[in-house]
Amino acid sequence: MKKWFNSNFLSLNSDKTYYMQFITKNKFLNKINIELDNKILKTNFVKFLGITIDNTLSWKQHIDTITPKLNKVCYIIRRSKFYLSNDALKRVYYAFFTQ
Numbered sequence: 001m002k003k004w005f006n007s008n009f010l011s012l013n014s015d016k017t018y019y020m021q022f023i024t025k026n027k028f029l030n031k032i033n034i035e036l037d038n039k040i041l042k043t044n045f046v047k048f049l050g051i052t053i054d055n056t057l058s059w060k061q062h063i064d065t066i067t068p069k070l071n072k073v074c075y076i077i078r079r080s081k082f083y084l085s086n087d088a089l090k091r092v093y094y095a096f097f098t099q
Contacts, residue, residue, distance in 0.1 A: 001036055012036060018043040020055050073097070 005012050014036045020043055021032060034041045045054040045061045052062040073096040081089055 001034065014039050014041070017041055018046055020044070020046060020053075022055055022057060025056050025058075 002012075017036065019034055019041050021030070032042075045052055047053075047065075052065045054061040076096075077089065077092055080092060084092065
């Protein structure tokens with residue numbers, strides 16, 4: 001693969017390049033290994049535009065990723081409601097949830 005990229009004057013960053021083979025939950029996965037600089041590029045999930053996509057296209061990995069963040073933000077808002085006005089709480093809400 002590296003030889004082909006070099007011969008066509010292209011470069012590939014092996015730290016940022018992955019491939020993912022989508023499967024159904026019941027299907028056996030074919031063993032395909034693509035290597036670049038002695039590093040296997042296969043991954044089971046990838047974060048793309050803020051959404052974590054896994055190879056079965058389920059939401060489990062994404063939910064597991066965002067749940068701790070949402071818990072932290074809800075805790076901050078819940079604790080700060082005693083000290084801030086409603087306008088300030090709205091600003092805190094929009095700062096965390098509409099990024």
